[in-house]
Amino acid sequence: MSQDSENGLTVVVVEDNPLTCEFLVSCINAHPQLTVAASFATLASARQWFARHQSDLLLVDLGLPDGSGLTLMREVHARWPQCDMLVVSMFGDEVNVVASIEAGAVGYVHKDDEAADIAETLLAVKRGASPISPMIARHLLLRMRPTTPEPQPAAVSLSPREQEVLQHIARGLAYAEIARLQGVTVHTVQTHIKKLYGKLAVHSRSEAVFQANRLGLLNETLKR
The missing domain is CATH 1.10.10.10 (Winged helix-like DNA-binding domain superfamily/Winged helix DNA-binding domain)
Incomplete structure (x- = not known):
């Protein structure tokens, strides 16, 4: 779905989980300085929208039904470099975080980070901040720290x-x-x-x- 706004900052939300998407959209629209210009559940629909429109902010999940949010971020960053992009994802591993930053993301928020106020986080991005969830930041810092070779994890058997x-x-x-x-x-x-x-x-x-x-x-x- 989409809507136009003449006031404040516009945000595009790309999230395939209906409940999560509805929650994010309601939180953003509740802030007087932000308006959701469009929300999408698939990569294809979001790519089609950005081919003709632009927004101030993009809030995007990585795991979409028809592809990766990384693809969308690369295209948006190339076409609309003024659009600041924030990832919201269940995955906080080094590979996804680094790939997102390389694709143009200026922040990476974990979906389990319940303390995060997504509207204020988006406004902070526009003020020049680069928010990263504490858990994700910790993993990245540990990866950067010189250590002895990490032992291979023990096999886990699940029913x-x-x-x-x-x-x-x-x-x-x-x-x-x-x-x-x-x-x-x-x-x-x-x-x-x-x-x-x-x-x-x-x-x-x-x-x-x-x-x-x-x-x-x-x-x-x-x-x-």
Whole structure:
């Protein structure tokens, strides 16, 4: 969907999860200095819009159904260099972060960073800030620090149900939605997630996704 604005800064949101997209759009439109000019769930529709229009800010996810948000960022950066781009993603690994920065992103926010006020974050970007979620910044700093070779991670064996739950939380689905898709109760989903966290030696959704990505446990479709 799209709309035009003559006041304040315009933002384009590219996010394929309907609930997440609705939340981001409502937060942005609630700020008097910001207006959502358009929102898209696919790479193709966003590319088509930017071929004819421009915006002040782009808020983009990386894993889209028909491609990577990196493709869109490269094209927008080349065509509309004045458009500041901020990534919002479930993945905080070094490869995706560095690739996003190389594509022109000026900030990278993790979806689990609930403390972040997305509207204020976007305004900070326009003021020259380069916001990066603390967890992501920590990973990058650790990567830059000279260390001894890191030992290979131990193999982790997940049950089919735990593997399915892992894919769902990596896509940002809520517990209730996972329960509906699996035909089980929320309590059962929580039990699977507790076992999953134990096997991965983590304590949060974002840590689970990062560790699973590091161990190669996520489907290739989630790594685009």
